[in-house]
Amino acid sequence: MSDFRASLRAKIAAIEAHARADCGVLPFGDARIDDCLPGGGLPLGRWHEICGVGMEVETAAAPAAFTALMAAPLARPGPMGGEVVWVLRRDDLWAPGLMGLGFPPERLIQVCARDEAEALSIMEDALATVGVAAVVGEVEAADLTAGRRLQLACEKRGATGFLIRRRPFGGNARREATGSAAATRWRIASAPSEPPAGEFGLGSPRFSVELERCRGGRTGAWLFEASQAYEGNAYDPEVEDGTHPLRLVAELADRQLAPALPFRRAG
């Protein structure tokens, strides 16, 4: 009975989202978040928008770390595995850091674009390529047209797009696009870590995550922990147990996070 209900729910979600239903989902492995997402997990074959908070709007370190953790299962060998293309504007992404989090750097191709339009077109090109499982792009904003183009590119091969919103250093905030073709929008902030009692130093990296928009699902806020980070055995292709590198620590009450920064409106 529950199988039937799940499949029906997936179908309804697909109809609601106007997308192909056969791309599958990537569950986080915790019902508290998977129930909010259409189909019981992060929809594949769609693109997702990831924003930072405060200073992270420019450095985009927490969004990048969280995106790498979300995309890590896609980079591992397996039925949905493939290469990950990361399109940058500044080449400050550092592979040893990603590896420490549990993302296999040998499956990562980095591309440095010269401008915003080029970054978006490279994303589109990579999304439509055989053998690419996920594309991460760091751009300032994607307007409705660019978003729809990304969506079409995603649907071609079922690749998943991650668009990290990142403002160039020293640049002025652009006006936020009113609409978006993204399947989900996440706002990521670093959260204080909690080392086990009696231990010095920092604990596993924690992120407070707010799902701001979710087509065919519900929004919510959670506290995540990259529990396998910097352990030395974070990722081993031989012992792949399929657990998600992100562990849900707690559900945060809605809007418990620091309110999104008031964006200066230009013009």
Added chain:
Amino acid sequence: MRAVRRLAAADEGAAALGLRPGQKATDAMALVPELTAEEAEPEADAAALTALADWCVRFSPAVAIDAPDGLFLDVEGVSHLWDGEAAMLRDFQARLTANGLPFRCAIADTPGAAWALTHFGKDRTLAPPGGQGELIAPLPPQALRLEPDTAAQIERLGLRRVSQLMSIARGPFARRFGRVALTRLDQALGRETEALSFRRPPNPWFARLAFAEPISTPEDMARVTADVAAKLCARLELEGRGGRRFEICFHRLDGKAMPLAIGLALPGHDARRIAKLFAPRLETIDPGFGIEVVTLTAEGVEPISARQARLDTAREATVEEGLAPLVDRLTNRLGEDRIWRAAPVESHVPELAVGRARPLARPADARPWDRAAPRPTRLFRRPEPVEAVMALTPDDPPTQFRWRGQVHRVRRAEGPERIGEEWWKGVIEDVSVGHVRDYYRVEDAEGGRFWLFRAGLYGNPSTPPQWWMHGVFG
């Protein structure tokens, strides 16, 4: 003392009046009072010769410059394109003459013999294979490209012909005139090989199309690109090889050569794909008055395994189908340095620990990075200064710091992790304790995680400690 002005070169008319290079300018003025002389420009001559060498690529991909006024072309295997060496030589000289360049030409088995024949033999001599000995025998000894001293000595001894030198036994010859002279003789006769420094290495993977009517429209250029690619790729495919780099060269009517190059991530011989990669850049080629010849060369040619297109549709994608064309497109659009895969480099210095490998290259053998060491997601290329650092004791992690105008209160910290200088790599005098870095991983009250380091040591006035922000964990 004043330098003596001498004639550097004389054209045909001047030679008829008895002027020759090396003559004193004053003597020449005495002979021909109405002489007009121009300053010699050796650099400009050399540049013009280089340009001419590039032009000659339309005849053979292997062109070597013989300074100051000669060119060697390796025509092995290309003369059939002109129906024989004689026709090629005629065409070559006619084109040079049409451009106002009176060159003397000869074809022989060895560069030495060809040099001798062009400088001292009959113009447009074609030495039959193995027959250069007889042709250079009656020439004067200078034809062997000898040093001036050696030539003068041979002259003094009354030897007037190469044939006389050829009859001397090798031992005494080397003793009397030096090894160099013997080498020159051997090189001319083909007893010793001579290495020419070609402007570009001879490349057997070369295709050429010449047009009866010069072309100039973009459509024509796209079509001939596809045609010449098909021609070369057919040969590559037949031998089961693929090229990594292709260079197309459009030779214009006015003698200029316009090259374009593309690279492939994996060696290939797919003519359509290669033509497609050239297509967006053809518009940068200015056809001028028209293009008469187009050449295509493949470099980095290596065997590739023949693949049969599979019949079943539900299958795993291969790299050749998807990733390689993507990497090619991006590489040719953005440049090679803008697409890479991070590869480990064995270095403790963070900014040196990541190298850039070609996206589809085999992984290097270097030891992978340490997974257990916490490293930031973003590493700044240049560490950014951190101000107003407060620490309880000098060696403690900071409790508060200001970075980019914001004050961060440190809640948790780890460290120090001391990373020294790679003193064995640089100049030993430059090694300083000021280059030692103590890295701390800190977390501020909001949860932001940073990678700070302190360069320099307390208590050492020559290297005051300075704090830097090197990366952000997120």
